[in-house]
Amino acid sequence: xxxxxNGFFFYMRTMKTENPAWLYKGYPELxxxxxxxxxxxxxxxxEVYNSMKNDYEGFVKPKKKKKKAKIQDNTVVDxxxxxxxGRSIMLQKLSDxxxxxxxRAEQREIQELVKQARNAFKEEFYIVHTTNYCITKREPIxxxxxxxxxxxFNIKKGFLQEVFHSFIKPDVPxxxxxxxxxxxxxxxxxxxxxxxxxxxxxxVTGLKHAEELILDQRPDPFKAILFCHxxxxxxxxRNIERLIKDEEDVPIFEVYSIVELVMxxxxxxxxxxxxxxxxxxxxxxxxxxxxxxxxxCSWHNxxxxxxxxxxxxMRKWCKSIRDIFQPLINRD
Numbered sequence: 001x002x003x004x005x006n007g008f009f010f011y012m013r014t015m016k017t018e019n020p021a022w023l024y025k026g027y028p029e030l031x032x033x034x035x036x037x038x039x040x041x042x043x044x045x046x047e048v049y050n051s052m053k054n055d056y057e058g059f060v061k062p063k064k065k066k067k068k069a070k071i072q073d074n075t076v077v078d079x080x081x082x083x084x085x086g087r088s089i090m091l092q093k094l095s096d097x098x099x100x101x102x103x104r105a106e107q108r109e110i111q112e113l114v115k116q117a118r119n120a121f122k123e124e125f126y127i128v129h130t131t132n133y134c135i136t137k138r139e140p141i142x143x144x145x146x147x148x149x150x151x152x153f154n155i156k157k158g159f160l161q162e163v164f165h166s167f168i169k170p171d172v173p174x175x176x177x178x179x180x181x182x183x184x185x186x187x188x189x190x191x192x193x194x195x196x197x198x199x200x201x202x203x204v205t206g207l208k209h210a211e212e213l214i215l216d217q218r219p220d221p222f223k224a225i226l227f228c229h230x231x232x233x234x235x236x237x238r239n240i241e242r243l244i245k246d247e248e249d250v251p252i253f254e255v256y257s258i259v260e261l262v263m264x265x266x267x268x269x270x271x272x273x274x275x276x277x278x279x280x281x282x283x284x285x286x287x288x289x290x291x292x293x294x295x296x297c298s299w300h301n302x303x304x305x306x307x308x309x310x311x312x313x314m315r316k317w318c319k320s321i322r323d324i325f326q327p328l329i330n331r332d
Contacts, residue, residue: 007050011038011175014049017137018179037178048175106256107264113225114264121156121329126163126214127258127317128226129310130239131188133170133180142173144180145239146188148203149297149310150210150226151318155265155325159318163213164206165297165311167197168243189300189307196299204247207240211253227258229317230281259284262321271328283324286316 012030015037016022022030038046117123128151133144150164167190172180184192214224228236237255259281266273275283282288294301295316296309322329 005053007046007048007052008034008038010049010052011041011046014137014175040178041175045175045177107260109225110256110260111264111267114261114268120265120268121325122154124152124154124160124217125261126210126226127151127153127314128228128236128240128253128255129232129313130236131308131310132235132239133183133188134173134176135235136173136176143235143238143242144171144173144176145242146170146184146190147297147310148207148239148243149314150207151311151314153314153318153321155321156329158322159315162297162311162314164210166203166206167194167299168203169197169199171200187308189304194299200243200246203243207244207253223254224252225254225256227261228255229285230257230259231285233257258317258321262324265325269328273324273327275324280324284317284320286313289316289320291316 008031009027012027012034015034016025016030022033025033114120114123129149130145131147133146135144136142145168147167148165149162151162152160154160170180170192181192184190211224214226226236233255240253240255259277262280262284263275263277266275291312295312296307297311300307300309300312
């Protein structure tokens with residue numbers, strides 16, 4: 001390993017972490033694998049990696065571990081204490097407590113939403129899914145949304161209608177052009193320069209229209225609520241925030257757990273189907289269901305059924321939810 005590594009060294013390290021198959025490869029082999037990508041970067045993109053050497057301190061001899069007192073919920077946390085990643089333990093503890101309170105408030109709101117429904121099987125709910133060209137690894141983390149879909153469903157009939165769908169023109173962070181091209185080719189199955197991709201202002205207009213539809217159906221005091229699988233909620237929130245960050249009159253959405261929605265409906269019906277929340281989450285997850293022809297958006301249906309498509313993910317959720325309730329629907 002060089003004593004004064006150059007930008008190419010940091011580029012190899014980045015590619016190594018972003019490609020799981022390269023994780024255990026040595027630097028001689030990585031050098032051959034990364035040369036083509038490095039040479040394809042322009043000067044500004046290379047400068048991102050060249051500047052990393054300013055913060056590089058090489059290998060540091062680990063210090064001996066010191067015994068630490070156990071921190072319990074009822075003890076006072078030293079505000080100067082840091083975890084192994086250099087984060088304030090006190091702030092982490094406060095953040096965890098806030099997350100728990102927010103989750104409980106979300107559960108109460110979903111339960112109230114279901115109780116207000118005249119018929120839980122026929123009540124219409126809105127769902128959302130997004131995909132990404134990339135999510136950067138270094139702070140500040142940037143989310144680069146590629147596709148967004150908002151749909152409407154109910155438990156009895158499943159997926160009802162796609163309210164809004166769009167591919168988004170990529171806003172490429174410095175140093176991530178090659179990563180985005182690889183994701184387009186291998187995961188999203190769309191061209192990097194997809195001609196149907198829309199600018200952000202078009203997408204924001206679509207989001208505003210979706211918000212109006214939701215609020216027309218369920219006005220205040222309810223919010224414009226979208227449901228999403230637990231594993232996707234944080235990414236969906238960040239993608240929506242990224243799309244509307246430069247807008248003044250922005251649509252306001254709450255993205256809640258679709259798993260919590262299913263459990264709330266079961267609780268309201270007062271039936272026990274022997275389904276835990278974790279099992280429900282696994283059943284609804286899009287990877288637990290095979291892709292069926294025609295489930296994707298019009299572009300993926302016509303060009304690449306195998307790609308990660310937001311429309312197909314939403315339809316898989318709805319089919320799995322309908323399977324959970326099918327015995328109860330038949331009995332209704």
